[in-house]
Amino acid sequence: MYGLKKPFLVGHQEFAALYGVEAQMVGQWLAPGRRVLDPATAIVVSGVRYWPLGFACRFGKTTSRPKLLNVRYKERLIKEQGEGWEADLGDELPPIVGQHEIIELFHLSSQGTLATRIAQGSFPHEDWLLSGSRLWLLDTVIEAVPELRASARSVPWEVDATVEAALRAGTYDGPGSVVLTRGRHARKGV
Structure with missing residues (x-):
């Protein structure tokens, strides 16, 4: 589909x-x-x-x-x-990722590494810009790996196959997988 x-x-x-x-x-x-x-x-x-x-x-x-x-x-x-x-x-829905999942997928040392790539235009253009956040199809990111590696100076851009598999299966439970509740409901432990 x-x-x-x-x-x-x-x-x-x-x-x-x-x-x-x-x-x-x-x-x-x-x-x-x-x-x-x-x-x-x-x-x-x-x-x-x-x-x-x-x-x-x-x-x-x-x-x-x-x-x-x-x-x-x-x-x-x-x-x-x-x-x-x-x-x-x-x-x-197909697997969709944001910056948290991408950082985990490649085990990047900081969000700054990814943010710099995005700002320089050397990371794939986002598939969505929603409510101020960039989102990508997981396949968009994976397909860009050869290009990311070719233009990298110090980051190997190695995909963690376990993280990729969890994202594809809908079982990913790493950074970014849960909503951090804010405000009065957070105080109630919801």
């Missing part, structure tokens, strides 16, 4: 904009006391939740107080994300 195309995704900001609310509202929908939005509907990449666009668009019809979808914003998201497809469930 996702052979050559990537799925359309949304982060907190895009999810909120689909319904004309502030990004903080998505956090309130996720709050344990409200549970309007089940956290299990999201994937977690680099400690942040992201949702398939199909699910996000269907969400407004599933709540006790239906929410009106901004269809024009949905169309804009699709146009911005380029050629792709509309997934509905997280388990339909």
Whole structure:
């Protein structure tokens, strides 16, 4: 299904904009006391939740107080994300990584090493820029390994096969695999 195309995704900001609310509202929908939005509907990449666009668009019809979808914003998201497809469930998605997973995949000594590569344009262009964060298909990163090695001065860009396998299987539990709760819910140990 996702052979050559990537799925359309949304982060907190895009999810909120689909319904004309502030990004903080998505956090309130996720709050344990409200549970309007089940956290299990999201994937977690680099400690942040992201949702398939199909699910996000269907969400407004599933709540006790239906929410009106901004269809024009949905169309804009699709146009911005380029050629792709509309997934509905997280388990339909190919492996997706952010900076935390990439650092672990290559055992980079610091985030600075990766950030420098990205800033210099010598790392593959992100597949998504959502809610201010860059995300890549795991395959985009793996396919770039020969080029990364060829242009490297001191980093070997060796892929940890165990980390890659866990990312592909959906069993990765390293850095970035869980959402770090902030605010009053963090104090309650949620």
